[in-house]
Amino acid sequence: MGVPKRRMSKQRKRQRRANWKIEAPKLVECPQCHALAVPHQVCAGCGYYKGREIVAK
Numbered sequence: 001m002g003v004p005k006r007r008m009s010k011q012r013k014r015q016r017r018a019n020w021k022i023e024a025p026k027l028v029e030c031p032q033c034h035a036l037a038v039p040h041q042v043c044a045g046c047g048y049y050k051g052r053e054i055v056a057k
């Protein structure tokens with residue numbers, strides 16, 4: 001396994017971490033109720049996924 005040869009300076013570490021940015025959550029429109037929903041998950045509004053009702057209301 002690679003082992004760091006030298007301690008990374010605060011400046012170098014902080015410069016690298018300065019590129020970490022928060023991102024808005026990805027949302028898609030539900031084809032059933034046309035509300036915004038998290039992709040690849042059951043819609044929180046209508047409980048549908050892949051055209052079928054998964055979670056009964």
Ligand SMILES: [Zn+2]
Pocket residue numbers: 030031032033034035037043044045046047048
């Ligand atoms: Zn929906």
